[in-house]
Amino acid sequence: MPYRHLLGSVRMRIMREEDFVSLLRELKDLNGESEFSEFKENNSNMDLIGNTISALSNAAALHEKEYGYLIFGVSDEGKIVGTKFNPSKRHKGQDIKLWLSTQLNPEIHFEIHSLQVQDRNVVIFIINPATGYPVKFKGKPSIRVGATTKPLGAHPGKEKALWQKLHSRRFEEDIAMQGLDVEDILRKLDCVAFCRSIRMETEPMRRDLLFQKMQEGRLLKKSRGRFAITNLGAILWAKNLKEFDGLKRKAPRLIVYKGKDRMETLREIAGQKGYALGLEPLMEHILLRLPANEEIGRVLRRERSLYPEEAIRELIVNALIHQDFMTTGTSMTISIFSDRIEVRNPGEPLVATQRFVDAHPRSRNERLAGEMRQLGFCEERGSGIDKVVQLCEVYQLPAPLFSADTDSTTAVLYAPKTFKSMDKSDRIRAAYLHACLKSVNGEFMTNQSLRERFKITRSNYPQVSRIIRHAMDAGLIRFKDPESTAGRNAKYIPYWAR
Template identity: 20%
Template sequence: MPSITDLWRQGENSAVEFKSASVRPESLAHEMVAFANTDGGSILLGVEDDGRVSGIGTELDYEQWAANIARNNVVPALDARLSIERLENQRVLLIDIPKGRDKPYQTNTNQFLVRVGSTNRVATQQELMRLFQQAGVFHFDLTPVERASIQSLDLSKIDAYFQRYDVDFEQDENRDGLLINTDILTEERLPTLAGLLVFGINPQRYLSDACISFAHFAGAQIDEELIDKQVIGGTLDRQVEGTLAVIKNNLREGSIIEGAKTRPTDYYYPDKVFRELLVNACVHRNYAIHGSRIRVFLFSDRIEVISPGRLPNTVTIEKLRCGVSYAVNPVLVKFMENLRFIDKLGRGLPMVYREAVTHDRQVIFEEVGEEFRVILGLHDQA
């Protein structure tokens, strides 16, 4: 945690805000809400906008005052960390706002705000949708795909899916009702996003970015020579299997010949590792983010799988390693689980982590902006 002096020297930015001691309660609430809805941040109360340290007086219990604002002017109430610090021989109140666990937050005047650079602004409809999705209040995979219809679905694949459960879809007199009850269609008889992504004939006709971009670079940087580049579309199960085949085709397993046998010279990840990363990216990405695809980058020393969307409110990087999971797209998870691509026990990413660590490989789970990234080392760490 940086000291208050370090924060002050940074100046105002996406994680630091200066406020005069004379700030109005509603203005301070705006800062709290914006930080909580984004990545958290620190407010230095007693520092002017130009960075001059003016301090806070002793006539008011500022800690209690700020705590009351966090509880009464923010909805839901926010648990801020407060402390009086010394800065330039002045008393300053340091208000640490954590990344919110109960997003979306709003002011008591019903404003949803987000932090952008060193300023706050009212959340757009798309940003608000993402916040509600992170909270589990809204599931985008249940929304209708407006231009699609039941003719956009592969009925033979749906029939094979139901046959697993001894349901004769072809002979069912109420096929539309069956599709509605299983979330493949909405009540208006439009394909759901989940239904189209799993059972669609050509999902990318309606969801152009619901695919995987693969790129293989000769070196360790993105500006190196491009060896291979592909876009893998189709339904999610085909995207996973197709991208897995592309990865294996581009990865070269080092080996030596000993007598009549070939022996690998380096550990080679099993298919289940790459399959898990691809399935995780497909079912947990935020499909409400338009203009962004899942991206798989293969470098000389690592592979990166980048998925649009942040982790849900209650999930942290540390929890992922321990198997804690939350379905951002529960219908997609249900379909892919029933197709035997995943289970709901949260064992996938912990398995990837163990495989890498056991063989002394780098493994990083991280959030970068509005994306979740997994970096998997391909060679022993030096």
């Protein structure tokens, strides 16, 4: 196996001479340069290096290798000759690694090690394989063809094979950090909390059983006596996600605004812990910052949140488990305004937003979703969004709004509004989601059921009839019986229902 380094650690372990020699020997056994390794002597052209990193990352994914390797100071034949390349120099006013990272998309992790081998300077780039999408440098992906770097688009066979490999990879199974010993794992992950989640005794803690359970749950992998933390293990149980380079932007962020727009920020809180550890503190922060109504009981006054806590929790968990982890530079965000809460996650939804209530759920992150359900953070498959809609009806809130663009999905919960203050789109949306809710429960929407949803008296049924007509004109609902005519006793179903 290739050299296994401490990927993403706060303090990078120095690569030792014997580690490098062992790695070089293994690469030489592959007849020198390969499609996932390249040897150079002194070429320090940054664009060339960037294209090579793109090619090696994509090739490592194509060949299912743990890393790609770019080594300076070694001849094409694998002989150590030394190099004048100095990675500590700056390029265009920036640190070389930082500059290269800004030009690579999607963001990938790579490390640069400088060391003395046989009294000669050697520099090695250790590059993670592509995940999700081919890695591009300055917008263009490259690939290795034999021992040369070529544009990916010029080799359609390799491009097709690479996409097939990338689609078969699961984010949760990729490595977040490796080369770790037992003490490293105990420092990086909250193993006590994990033990409690599976009802395992913590005093005394049986480390052998703990690590066995973590490996069975695919939170850890082990090779040659060293451990690797998977993305699933880190995203759930990390004490600090910022210690994992590929995940430090994946903690949820809470922003509280003054008023109805983003002109003035009152508070911003960035999460740090894994989701299994950080969800409850996040909910506490949110509930503390929500407006509340005062209820007067028989003895005591108490405050009741304007929003149902269960609906907020469901939307947050839904956003966490359905996010596209391959979308870089952004994180799941909860924004609190005076009149609404917005929950936004990276990535387009895999299901059309109009079908959130009824469609069989599809997730990019099935293992994460399963773990969150087992931990009790969310509902069983398919029962989450319909519960949010139902809670909005019970709390007499406007219907939630679900929207999507090319790189994100947003859910909005609105503060209470009177029927009179709802606009036409609010009323149509409420009618459609009410019909969806009725349909998934094996029922039908009627004028009466929609009146009850809006708390409108029977004498004002013509108001509801207008809403139903507008929803039908929008193509969102239709008669249950095609031969029906409009009336108080007519039955309605969503456009997609049979």
